[in-house]
Amino acid sequence: MNRSRLTGAPVVETERLRLRPHRASDHTAMQAVWSDPVVVRHVGGQPSTPEETWGRLLRYAGLWHLLGYGYFAVEDRATGAYVGDVGIADFNRAIDPPLGDTPEAGWVLGAGWHGRGYGAEAVGALLGWADGALGRGLACIVEPENEASLRIARRHGFVDTGTTAYKGATVAVLRRPAP
Structure with a gap:
């Protein structure tokens, strides 16, 4: 793993993927992902505007x-x-029960990458890094209809702990113990 001088974020590689710090130049491609109704149907349901995507990129x-x-x-x-x-x-x-101080894992892939194992590969790389760097338990929230993300979460050791409401939708809460 290499560390970026600008962000402190590492670069993690798998056979097919590179997980790296976001760059301002990612905005256009990121917007294509976050404005696709197929992608966001289980992540809030509303395509993002360029302004919202820019805010997400800055937040990340x-x-x-x-x-x-x-x-x-x-x-x-x-x-x-x-x-x-x-x-x-x-x-x-703002969910009840709260996640507390448990970090939350999440993932979103462009629709053209769905169904080919890229999500599982990316999440596996993320968790491999997190196990070594953080050594903490994690949580994730997934809409119950998002079967692909639930499969990925369970495959990587997340266990269902119940459901809750978040922004008007029911979400499954899953937790993964510390390594």
């Missing part, structure tokens, strides 16, 4: 400075194409 970059962990841009190693985002955050969500 800022997490590393404030918390020492955050979100990665995921790119295809062979082509450099932007695949999506994966990371760990404290979004201070």
Whole structure:
């Protein structure tokens, strides 16, 4: 792993993917992902505007400075194409019961990358990094209809702990114990 001088975020590589710090130049590709109705149907349901995506990109970059962990841009190693985002955050969500001080893992991939194992590969790389760097238990929230993300979470050791309401939707809360 290499550390970026600007963000402190590491670079993590798998056979097919590179998890790296976000760059301002990611905005256009990130917007394509976050404005796609297929992608966001289980993540709030509303496509993001360019302004909202820019705010998300800034938030992802800022997490590393404030918390020492955050979100990665995921790119295809062979082509450099932007695949999506994966990371760990404290979004201070207003859910009950609260996640407390448990960091929250999350992932979103562009629709063109769905169904080919990229999500599981990216999450596996993220968790491999997190186990070594953080050594803490993690949580994630997933809409119950998002079967692909639930499979990824369970495959990587997240266990269902119940459901709760978040922003008008029911979400499954899953937790993964510390390594």
